[in-house]
Amino acid sequence: MTKKHGKKHEQECETQPVEQDGASAEQQTVSEQQTGNQELGNAAAGQTAQHAEAAQEAKKEPSDAEKLASLEVKCRDLQDQYLRKAADFDNYRKRMIKEKQEAIDYANSNLLTDLLQILDDFDRAIEAGKKAGEESAAAFMQGVMMIRSGLLTLLESKYGLQYYEVQGKVFNPDIHEAVATNPSAEVTEPTVGAELQKGYKLKERILRPAKVMVLMPAPAETK
Numbered sequence: 001m002t003k004k005h006g007k008k009h010e011q012e013c014e015t016q017p018v019e020q021d022g023a024s025a026e027q028q029t030v031s032e033q034q035t036g037n038q039e040l041g042n043a044a045a046g047q048t049a050q051h052a053e054a055a056q057e058a059k060k061e062p063s064d065a066e067k068l069a070s071l072e073v074k075c076r077d078l079q080d081q082y083l084r085k086a087a088d089f090d091n092y093r094k095r096m097i098k099e100k101q102e103a104i105d106y107a108n109s110n111l112l113t114d115l116l117q118i119l120d121d122f123d124r125a126i127e128a129g130k131k132a133g134e135e136s137a138a139a140f141m142q143g144v145m146m147i148r149s150g151l152l153t154l155l156e157s158k159y160g161l162q163y164y165e166v167q168g169k170v171f172n173p174d175i176h177e178a179v180a181t182n183p184s185a186e187v188t189e190p191t192v193g194a195e196l197q198k199g200y201k202l203k204e205r206i207l208r209p210a211k212v213m214v215l216m217p218a219p220a221e222t223k
Contacts, residue, residue, distance in 0.1 A: 114154055121147045160203040166192045166210045175199060177209040184215040191215045 062070070125147060129140040155161035166176060171190035179196055192212045199210025 118151045162201040164199055164201055166195050166212055171214050175206055175209055177211045178214045179211050180213040181216050183218045185218040187215045187217055
């Protein structure tokens with residue numbers, strides 16, 4: 001009994017390593033199969049992704065015909081925009097020309113309207129002078145002077161007209177117009193001796209230069 005039992009135990013011990021080696025081999029085979037399947041799956045997934053990317057790129061990239069059609073549409077749109085802008089500019093140009101001409105034609109309308117009242121005053125003064133006779137010449141003169149004063153006040157206060165003095169001033173060709181000259185021993189440089197026509201400025205700009213007689217320094221006497 002003892003010998004049989006020992007022999008059986010030895011057989012069992014000899015059998016166990018063989019069974020373990022078989023199980024290990026089987027596990028290795030399964031692992032290799034899983035690895036291979038995973039690699040195949042990865043490869044298939046990669047190919048699928050590549051096909052999807054290629055299809056997407058094909059969708060993004062239009063054909064030559066599509067590009068040409070798109071360019072033709074853009075060209076027509078740009079041409080329409082150009083024609084509209086050109087028409088708008090032409091209308092604007094015509095409107096500016098019209099407004100400019102109207103501004104030129106009616107630039108003095110306000111001034112003339114204001115002067116009509118002065119013209120009416122002159123008409124009334126003339127009619128009064130005709131009826132009154134010579135004895136009222138002084139009154140007529142006074143009336144005319146009042147009208148002149150009112151006109152000058154209007155032009156100065158509302159339109160910026162300014163009268164400037166010239167008598168005794170050094171001659172300045174920018175604001176004086178010499179119409180005559182006389183030699184004089186009393187001056188050392190050209191000087192305005194007489195005002196022949198009044199000069200006026202519009203604000204700071206010369207509107208009409210004063211016409212003057214200029215006194216010129218007398219030439220030195222030679223001994």
